[in-house]
Amino acid sequence: LEETLLPVPPAAANASQGLPGAIIIGVRKGGTRALLEMLDLHPAVAAAPAEVHFFDLDENYRHGLGWYRAQMPASLPGQLTVEKTPGYFASPKAPARVRHMDRAVRLLLIVRDPVQRLVSDYTQVLRNRQLRKKPYPALEELLLRQGRVNPGYRALQRSLYHLHLRRWLAHFPRAQIHVVDGDALVRDPLPELKRTERFLGLPARIGAANFYFNATKGFYCLRPLGGHDRCLDESKGRAHAPLAAAVLRALCRFFREPNHTFFRLVGRSFDWC
Numbered sequence: 001l002e003e004t005l006l007p008v009p010p011a012a013a014n015a016s017q018g019l020p021g022a023i024i025i026g027v028r029k030g031g032t033r034a035l036l037e038m039l040d041l042h043p044a045v046a047a048a049p050a051e052v053h054f055f056d057l058d059e060n061y062r063h064g065l066g067w068y069r070a071q072m073p074a075s076l077p078g079q080l081t082v083e084k085t086p087g088y089f090a091s092p093k094a095p096a097r098v099r100h101m102d103r104a105v106r107l108l109l110i111v112r113d114p115v116q117r118l119v120s121d122y123t124q125v126l127r128n129r130q131l132r133k134k135p136y137p138a139l140e141e142l143l144l145r146q147g148r149v150n151p152g153y154r155a156l157q158r159s160l161y162h163l164h165l166r167r168w169l170a171h172f173p174r175a176q177i178h179v180v181d182g183d184a185l186v187r188d189p190l191p192e193l194k195r196t197e198r199f200l201g202l203p204a205r206i207g208a209a210n211f212y213f214n215a216t217k218g219f220y221c222l223r224p225l226g227g228h229d230r231c232l233d234e235s236k237g238r239a240h241a242p243l244a245a246a247v248l249r250a251l252c253r254f255f256r257e258p259n260h261t262f263f264r265l266v267g268r269s270f271d272w273c
């Protein structure tokens, strides 16, 4: 979970808190924060500052839609409210709950190479354990059982995109889910943002002037018009835990089939290992 921020109460007289018209449902470590912050550069987007975890956590869901709405940012008439909680994608209960809220809500799914995602996921958990001075096994220990890839490892399961997407497709038509290429968003954010603007039915407002490459960070950072330049925080784009080349190859082999199943489901392919 990312750090929790308090919701922003309405400021302008005609501002109010509305339910989201679009939700970034995942994937965890796929670039969900970057996508949300970049979309928020658009004047017609109001982004929820914190992950809300309404549809994936029973203790939040039981508070009801009034609670959910109260977590949303103030928005003006005509603005599209967007929230991101990457935990939704792999949550078995989330798809039906989201449809129950609004069957027309638009869904954004940002994916990245599942092997890199897995290592990023592990690295995040490791880092959090280290901060709390707690031990955590090496990645290979979690990933391998008797020299073979362990399909029970949770971070590996979160990278089996086809399994999770199938559950969403049981509740939403494919056309209602826009897939963003997270690796492409890192290399060159603008084309992915323009496609997302179009999917959301927003006028084209995000442009090249909204981004600059920060060589120290090694990523594109944000340049809001009339605001201050900023990069995502240090939990985004950190060095990954090391993994032996042979294990990496075994992982790539493991994901070949699941990746192809995912490509068939979304109707496009990605340049993954």
Ligand SMILES: Nc1ncnc2c1ncn2[C@@H]1O[C@H](COP(=O)(O)OS(=O)(=O)O)[C@@H](OP(=O)(O)O)[C@H]1O
Binding pocket: 002, 027, 028, 029, 030, 031, 032, 033, 034, 086, 120, 185, 186, 219, 220, 221, 232, 235, 236, 237, 238
């Ligand atoms: N512009 C920019 N700046 C920094 N980071 C960027 C950017 N665009 C995409 N990314 C990638 O976002 C990855 C983190 O993904 P998420 O925000 O989805 O993570 S989380 O699930 O919310 O914790 C993060 O993953 P790691 O590199 O593995 O840390 C980044 O690669």
